[in-house]
Amino acid sequence: MRVAVIGAGLGGLLTAALLSEKGYEVEVFEKLPFFGGRFTNFNYKGYEITTGALHMIPHGSKGPLAKLLKKAGAKIEIVDSKPNGTALYRGEEIVVNRKSFPLKSRLMFGFYYLKNLFREVKLSEVESRLDDFSAKFLRAFLGWSLSVTPSQVTFSEVYPIYEATYEFGGPGIPVGGCKSVINALIEVIKSNDCKLERNTVRAIRKENFGLSVHFYRRESKKFEVVISDIGPIETCRLTELKLPELSESRGIKYSIALEEPLIDHTSVMFTLETRRICGINQVTNADPNLGKKHFLMAHQPMITSNVKFEIAEGLRDLKEILKGYKYELLAIQSFSDGWPVNRAKIGCDCKNETSIKGLYLVGDGAKGDDIEVDGIALGVERVVKKIEKEVVL
């Protein structure tokens, strides 16, 4: 039973590791000279700066990704956030829990839950009925974790995250950062004698026996199952598949080196009174090896399509937040068109199965009912189960 995985992002590697553990013959193809896609890091000036992610696993050591990593035998340690999160509001940092939100707003949330059963409710409608703190927290939370604003999403799209947070808890940081997760998965794949190869796939074709994967220089290989981790749009380009157009979410991330600490915990500090910046984490609190000194990452969604303007707004926020601190801006990274924060906005992901027999989608753009890498894990779990059921070894 031969399985090809196209793309060595988190989704592709997780699928490959799980299937290789079950005894499938898996080959992973990656076009770039590094593995991990948007979930890995490079050491830059003594700091582990990522290719995308904020070094966080949304639901930490109890979430769907952690569960699958364990199942795959990938050894990583996740430092769970304590507290779940804080909010910088009116100059003070407040620990966020249920009680931080006034009763009236909590009731309002329940009211909209019911209303939403009858008609689609935009979150901006909910926002307008909340008290100032709750409304600003909602905006910061959506911007940090999904790079969207309340007017871009509906209540039912976001409700599953609320439930997942309730069930699994807040975020966690893997020791060694994103890259340690990627390395652990690669180790599993290699230990099962499966291959990772640097090669760009240029077409996937239906054949009598299954599927053929085509590379440059006219080479091709045959497989019974092909798993695509390159996203719905690219997958359509390589096949005759037609999928609905997706709108991506875009954002900007700032990596900052600090002399003196700004944050004294391992979670996110949501910033409520800013133009753009939605939250900041100080990842060296969870793993000191992620940076020479204190290492901060700040994130904002892109509200307009003018990147220069968006960055100028973000930098103005950072200047205010970091007033009085000695810091160095290590990197400003913007994410869109082909390398976005999310290939599909929350609630708009494609299904994992496709109309082409044997071809499955995993990763961002084909997530299950959770966010970011935990959503990816749920999609991967579904694909692995499906393959086990339908395709005998």
Next chain:
Amino acid sequence: MIVITERCVGCAICMLVCPAEAIRVEGKAEVNIEKCESCKKCLIYCPINAVSWVE
């Protein structure tokens, strides 16, 4: 000569891997040609083919 094309989104992976510290990114990558050692690492590492080489 290394040329950054219109496709660049500013993810800065090229800056992270450049051994000559010749790249600056703020919304889009800019190469300092004086510092550039023509190793083409930025071209190979760019995830969206936004870097090209012009003789």
